[in-house]
Amino acid sequence: GEDVEQSLFLSVREGDSSVINCTYTDSSSTYLYWYKQEPGAGLQLLTYIFSNMDMKQDQRLTVLLNKKDKHLSLRIADTQTGDSAIYFCAEMGGNTPLVFGKGTRLSVIA
Amino acid sequence: DAGITQSPRYKITETGRQVTLMCHQTWSHSYMFWYRQDLGHGLRLIYYSAAADITDKGEVPDGYVVSRSKTENFPLTLESATRSQTSVYFCASSEFRDRGTEAFFGQGTRLTVV
Numbered sequence: 001g002e003d004v005e006q007s008l009f010l011s012v013r014e015g016d017s018s019v020i021n022c023t024y025t026d027s028s029s030t031y032l033y034w035y036k037q038e039p040g041a042g043l044q045l046l047t048y049i050f051s052n053m054d055m056k057q058d059q060r061l062t063v064l065l066n067k068k069d070k071h072l073s074l075r076i077a078d079t080q081t082g083d084s085a086i087y088f089c090a091e092m093g094g095n096t097p098l099v100f101g102k103g104t105r106l107s108v109i110a
Numbered sequence: 111d112a113g114i115t116q117s118p119r120y121k122i123t124e125t126g127r128q129v130t131l132m133c134h135q136t137w138s139h140s141y142m143f144w145y146r147q148d149l150g151h152g153l154r155l156i157y158y159s160a161a162a163d164i165t166d167k168g169e170v171p172d173g174y175v176v177s178r179s180k181t182e183n184f185p186l187t188l189e190s191a192t193r194s195q196t197s198v199y200f201c202a203s204s205e206f207r208d209r210g211t212e213a214f215f216g217q218g219t220r221l222t223v224v
Contacts, residue, residue, distance in 0.1 A: 044215070048212070
């Protein structure tokens with residue numbers, strides 16, 4: 001079955017880079033996503049990557065995909081206090097609904 | 111306003127009561143989903159719907175009932191609420207596109223069963 005694993009907590013200093021890691025099991029995943037959840041809010045799509053890509057950059061965000069190891073990472077450059085949130089990795093294979101990891105709580109220390 | 115809205119935002123109910131959580135989207139997306147979010151479990155899919163009158167079970171469907179008589183609405187009913195159903199419930203909608211599914215989430219309903 002599908003399973004998505006993430007570390008639960010990450011703490012970084014303001015201005016440093018944050019790297020959030022995720023592993024998934026469904027080799028048929030065609031798209032992989034990163035969602036952000038701020039306190040008291042729903043989830044907001046940050047970025048996504050198609051499974052035939054290795055890397056995608058979008059301003060301060062860099063997504064790396066190692067399909068062989070089924071490993072996905074999200075790097076946030078120059079992390080700000082406004083980046084403090086829970087980040088969810090999610091995968092979708094074929095026409096199946098999104099499967100989410102448990103989320104990584106990022107704390108940014110000023 | 112375009113978007114996806116859930117109601118109520120907060121609900122307290124007693125064990126054994128029936129409660130319905132509402133979800134409404136204005137985009138006419140085909141797909142709608144209900145997730146519950148619990149500490150240590152992340153988001154788990156309860157039910158989803160691919161179109162009006164088409165629903166399917168997710169990972170944790172027991173104790174829940176859904177219907178989809180209209181494309182824009184996807185209510186979730188707890189027929190006899192239990193304390194284990196205390197959670198934050200998120201509704202989402204999406205349309206499969208060339209970049210897969212981008213699910214748009216509501217603000218969530220925090221349900222407490224006492």
